[in-house]
Amino acid sequence: MKRSYRARNKTIPLLTTVSPVAIWLILLVAAPLLYVLFLSFLSTDGYNVVFLFTLDNYKNLFNPTYLEIYANSFLIAFFTTAICILVGYPFAYHMARAGKRKKTVMMVMLMVPFWTNSLIRLNGWKTLLGKTGFVNTFLQNLGIIREPVEILYTRGAVLLGMVYILIPYMILPLFASIDKLDHSFLEASNDLGANKVKTFLHVTLPLTFAGIFSGSIMIFIPSLGYFFVSDIMGGGKSQLIGNLIETQFKAGNNWPFGASLSMMLIFLILIMVTVYKKSGGDMEDLGVM
Amino acid sequence: MRSRQKKIGRILSSIYSYLVYLFLYLPIFIIILFSFNTSERNIVFEGFTFEWYLKLFDNGVLLNAYGNTLFVGFISTVIATVIGTLASYGMSKYKFKGKGIIDILLYIPVVIPEIVLGISLLAIFNLSNIPMGLTSLIIAHATFSIPFVVFTVNARLAGFDRSVEEAAMDLGAGRIKTFFTVTLPIILPGVISGAFLAFTLSVDDIIISFFTTGPGSNTFPLKVMELTKTGVAPDVYALTTIVFIVTVAVTFITQRDKKKPIKG
Numbered sequence: 347m348k349r350s351y352r353a354r355n356k357t358i359p360l361l362t363t364v365s366p367v368a369i370w371l372i373l374l375v376a377a378p379l380l381y382v383l384f385l386s387f388l389s390t391d392g393y394n395v396v397f398l399f400t401l402d403n404y405k406n407l408f409n410p411t412y413l414e415i416y417a418n419s420f421l422i423a424f425f426t427t428a429i430c431i432l433v434g435y436p437f438a439y440h441m442a443r444a445g446k447r448k449k450t451v452m453m454v455m456l457m458v459p460f461w462t463n464s465l466i467r468l469n470g471w472k473t474l475l476g477k478t479g480f481v482n483t484f485l486q487n488l489g490i491i492r493e494p495v496e497i498l499y500t501r502g503a504v505l506l507g508m509v510y511i512l513i514p515y516m517i518l519p520l521f522a523s524i525d526k527l528d529h530s531f532l533e534a535s536n537d538l539g540a541n542k543v544k545t546f547l548h549v550t551l552p553l554t555f556a557g558i559f560s561g562s563i564m565i566f567i568p569s570l571g572y573f574f575v576s577d578i579m580g581g582g583k584s585q586l587i588g589n590l591i592e593t594q595f596k597a598g599n600n601w602p603f604g605a606s607l608s609m610m611l612i613f614l615i616l617i618m619v620t621v622y623k624k625s626g627g628d629m630e631d632l633g634v635m
Numbered sequence: 636m637r638s639r640q641k642k643i644g645r646i647l648s649s650i651y652s653y654l655v656y657l658f659l660y661l662p663i664f665i666i667i668l669f670s671f672n673t674s675e676r677n678i679v680f681e682g683f684t685f686e687w688y689l690k691l692f693d694n695g696v697l698l699n700a701y702g703n704t705l706f707v708g709f710i711s712t713v714i715a716t717v718i719g720t721l722a723s724y725g726m727s728k729y730k731f732k733g734k735g736i737i738d739i740l741l742y743i744p745v746v747i748p749e750i751v752l753g754i755s756l757l758a759i760f761n762l763s764n765i766p767m768g769l770t771s772l773i774i775a776h777a778t779f780s781i782p783f784v785v786f787t788v789n790a791r792l793a794g795f796d797r798s799v800e801e802a803a804m805d806l807g808a809g810r811i812k813t814f815f816t817v818t819l820p821i822i823l824p825g826v827i828s829g830a831f832l833a834f835t836l837s838v839d840d841i842i843i844s845f846f847t848t849g850p851g852s853n854t855f856p857l858k859v860m861e862l863t864k865t866g867v868a869p870d871v872y873a874l875t876t877i878v879f880i881v882t883v884a885v886t887f888i889t890q891r892d893k894k895k896p897i898k899g
Contacts, residue, residue, distance in 0.1 A: 356729055359810055363725025364737070366718045367781060371740035374778045378755035379743070385758060437655045440648040452652070454890055459659045461882045462666070463839055465859045466875050469867050470662025473669060473677045480665075510658070563746070571748035574841055578863055588750050588842075595754050595846065605758075608751045619746055629742050630786055 379612070386605035395601050403606035412590065419586040422501065423569040426508040427562050430516035433509070434561070438520035442527070453521075456514055464511050468578045471507060472498060499581035507579035508569045515568075516561035519631060523557025524550075560631040563622055567615055587611065663879065670872035677867060687873040694870050700858040701874065707769060707844075707854060708837040711776035716830040718777070719784025724818070726785075727792045741782040752779060753846035760847065767849025775847040776840060780833035787832060791825025 389398040406412075441452045459467065474480050475497040482494040497503060527550065535545040569575075573588035582589070587607065594604025623629065673682035691697070726734060744752055756775050765771055799821070803813040819826070841856045848857060859871060 360725055360729045360731055363721040364729070364731070367722035367741075367785070368733070368737055370718060370778070370781065371737065374756065374759070374774065375740050375743050375752075378759035379751075381758055381762060382751075382755045433655065436648065437652055440652045450890065454886060455656060456659070458883060458886060459663060460839065461835065462663055462875055462879050463841075463856050463859060465841060465856055465863065466666060466867075466871070467662040469677070469859070469863060470665040473665050474662065476678060478678055510662075513659075567746065567748055571750035571842065573750065574845075574860060588748070591750050591754060592845075595757060601758065604754060608754060611748055611751055615746055615748075630789070632742070632745055 382605045382608055385602050386609050388602045388605075390600050390602050393599055400602075403603045406603055407606060407610055415585045415590055416587060418501070418584060419570050419588075422505055422508060422584070422586065423566050425505055426512060426569045427516075427565045429505070429509050430513045430565050431520075431558060431562070434513055434516040434520055435558075438517050438524055438557075441517075441521050442524035456517060460514065465574060465578070467510070468507055468575065471503075471510065472578065475503060475506075498579065499583055501580065501584045504576050504580040504584045504586075507575040508572065511572070511575065512565045512569060515564040519557040519561040519564070520554065521557075522631075523554040527553055556627060556631070559622060559625065559627055563618055563632060567618070570611065666872045667876045667879070670869050670876045672869055675868060677869065677872070687869040688877075691870040691873045696853075697855075697858060697870065697874065700853045701855045703769065703772075703852060704838055704855040707772045707776055708834050711773045711780060711837050712830050712833040714773070714777040715780035715784050715833045716826060719781045719829060719833075720788050720822075720826050722781070723785045723788035723792060724814075724822075727789065728797075741785055744779045745782050749779070749840075749842040750846075753843040756843065757846040767847065768852040771847045771849065772844055772852065772854065775843050776837040779840070779843060780836055783832050783836065784826075784829035787829035788822060788825045791822045795821060 385395065386403050387399055387401070389396045389400045389402070441449060444452060472479075476482070477494040477496070477498075479497075481497060482491075485491045486494065531549050531553065532545055535549045540548065570586060571588035571591070573586055573592045576582065576584050576586045576589055591604050591607045591611075594600045594607065598604075619629075622632075668680060669677045670687055671683050671685070672680050673684045673686075674680075722737075726737065753775075756771075756778065760767060760771050760774075765774070795818075799817055800813055803817045804810070808816065839856070840854075841860065844854050844857055845860070848854065853861070855874075859867060862868070862871065
């Protein structure tokens with residue numbers, strides 16, 4: 347009697363386990379985003395939000411000044427992703443081919459820099475790349491350049507900072523997909539007479555595409571928003587969408603416009619994630635780290 | 636001939652991986668080096684000194700910010716771990732209405748840019764009069780950590796044999812007793828790595844903290860951000876160096892005892 351009662355009644359255990367997360371997510375993820383959506387249709391008097399419906403914030407998105415910022419931001423996000431794939435792939439491949447013990451060591455060594463705050467590490471780059479920094483001194487000593495060149499505060503420096511901070515997010519999913527790779531496929535390809543390049547292009551690459559895709563999403567999206575990288579490495583010269591949003595919520599005090607910019611980003615991500623899922627991507631792969 | 640080619644290939648790819656590591660560690664070496672610099676400006680290395688390590692302990696603002704970081708990290712990790720573990724357990728065990736919605740809500744903080752989560756939390760805190768400071772920081776950090784705990788515990792629960800629980804209950808253990816004496820010990824490694832991940836994310840967070848903090852409650856990353864505009868003093872580097880050495884030592888010790896490969 348007692349057992350059948352226990353087997354049937356799952357309301358209380360269900361409520362105790364699931365309701366905290368449900369309430370938390372509704373109040374602190376769903377509600378805030380819906381509120382931002384609401385904000386994006388409101389006006390401002392230059393200081394405070396005014397409860398007056400308008401579409402101006404969305405029209406404002408197409409202002410030529412802002413279009414230039416989006417273009418710059420997408421360009422940096424695109425090159426960050428591309429460089430992370432190119433640099434990360436051979437590394438992940440090497441890691442996946444290593445022995446068990448070495449794999450662990452390599453993985454840990456990849457994570458260790460993360461425990462030093464990224465802002466501090468970017469400051470380390472600043473010291474390296476400045477006009478009297480190591481890189482300039484080194485190049486001058488080699489005689490490659492005569493005068494110190496401006497490396498910091500360029501678009502290239504922002505790109506370097508982005509790649510530096512984000513590359514582990516590419517290496518990890520790449521490693522996971524290469525590690526899973528069934529080596530008999532590669533051998534079969536070899537036995538059938540394909541050379542290494544052909545095997546790589548026609549077997550390895552397609553089979554590890556999932557890793558490339560999830561890594562790309564994990565890099566492309568954050569790199570649109572990492573305003574602090576552009577602040578430190580670009581000296582504010584190379585504005586990103588993140589800088590634009592930050593300004594609206596801090597100095598600019600135009601929350602409704604900041605909200606519409608955020609909605610634009612969410613819309614973009616929705617598209618990317620839908621394509622990712624349609625092509626068979628696993629959502630939980632975006633959460634590994 | 637072929638094996639020699641293979642060997643060269645292996646050496647080249649080893650060299651390549653060392654270069655990637657060099658790229659990752661170079662700025663950290665610079666920070667360690669400049670924490671011993673006699674000059675206050677981190678531009679040229681002028682001479683060796685320990686004075687910043689002593690001065691660090693007089694810099695109350697900096698130590699206070701680091702204390703805040705650890706405090707926020709600890710409390711938000713506890714919250715995220717409890718809520719996330721319960722959620723993962725309940726969601727993998729029971730089928731119910733609205734499960735799909737919770738799933739989607741869990742993915743949102745992971746895929747949307749941090750800045751969007753940050754401003755939306757700022758907006759809702761502002762609307763609901765939640766005091767901006769340590770409380771709002773803790774709530775915000777728990778929010779972005781919960782999904783990562785859920786995913787990590789999910790991975791552990793995927794290989795979990797439910798019949799063990801049934802056996803315990805057939806033998807007369809209640810639900811709560813079964814959870815704490817049977818289920819939890821089995822999924823504990825997942826819970827611990829989830830908590831570890833939550834703490835790491837919290838301590839390193841910049842963007843969400845930037846929007847959800849209040850006057851007077853700086854975390855260490857926010858303090859560094861503020862200092863970056865005027866110039867980071869070497870005592871910040873000294874603190875970073877101490878933390879770096881401690882974490883490396885802890886990692887080394889725990890990894891030496893653990894032979895199993897870890898998952899990210």
